[in-house]
């Protein structure tokens with residue numbers, strides 16, 4: 546089905562989209578999908594990321610204002626919410642698409658983490674969701690019936706060694722989503738995490754061994770890896786009124802990866818390896 550014109554699923558809705566860095570970013574694709582569906586929103590990223598200038602193109606394309614915010618600073622998050630209030634009044638959806646691990650960047654192994662970096666990974670990638678919800682609530686920006694989505698990864702449940710301290714950050718992120726979801730439900734506000742498959746983006750491909758994680762997931766998932774645009778469409782459904790009773794969930798958007806034990810393709814690949822090993826042993 547060609548749905549370039551959208552379905553008007555977000556007509557009249559207003560939101561905040563955190564984390565669009567360049568046109569590969571999942572948040573960038575979500576912004577385009579939200580625009581297609583009729584939403585109005587502001588874009589936010591850390592001042593250092595805005596210096597790259599790429600976000601201006603998305604701002605022009607979507608008519609969205611850019612409001613800088615380093616989510617590790619409480620004063621930035623509070624100031625952002627006050628500016629959003631002036632710009633949009635209240636908001637009906639928020640996308641948290643923020644992740645960063647200085648330990649991974651600096652190639653510190655999990656057994657030898659720099660603890661200051663570890664704090665930063667947890668703060669930027671997870672505690673930031675708490676801060677965003679806290680200040681969206683205390684400033685009166687979060688409308689009744691709003692939908693909040695944070696992007697997660699299956700490293701929260703199953704350990705992927707190269708994902709290092711981000712495995713811990715995602716576990717905390719998902720817990721914060723549940724905790725806040727239970728407290729905001731009485732206002733019809735839902736808070737969920739979407740556990741996305743490996744996706745080729747700046748954050749994703751910055752992880753050593755990312756190609757292996759991507760290929761493994763691709764071969765393991767009956768539907769194959771979803772793209773950033775697929776993820777964007779899924780987020781749209783969660784922001785829409787079609788999912789009003791879904792909250793406190795970690796929703797896998799992974800082509801079936803999490804439930805599959807092993808795929809035929811991987812079985813065949815392993816069988817071939819076994820044959821090759823047998824051949825080389827026979828020849829030795």
Ligand SMILES: NC(=O)c1ccc[n+]([C@@H]2O[C@H](COP(=O)([O-])OP(=O)(O)OC[C@H]3O[C@@H](n4cnc5c(N)ncnc54)[C@H](O)[C@@H]3O)[C@@H](O)[C@H]2O)c1
Nearest residue numbers: 564566570571591594615616643644696743744746748749
């Ligand atoms: N790419 C993947 O394979 C994948 C898979 C599952 C989940 N995710 C998650 O999706 C989300 C978006 O990542 P992406 O893959 O689109 O990569 P990305 O690099 O495009 O996005 C990460 C964003 O976090 C922002 N950020 C970092 N520090 C910040 C700070 N202090 N304040 C505000 N913003 C800050 C960056 O500027 C960037 O825009 C992340 O939470 C990531 O963990 C990614």
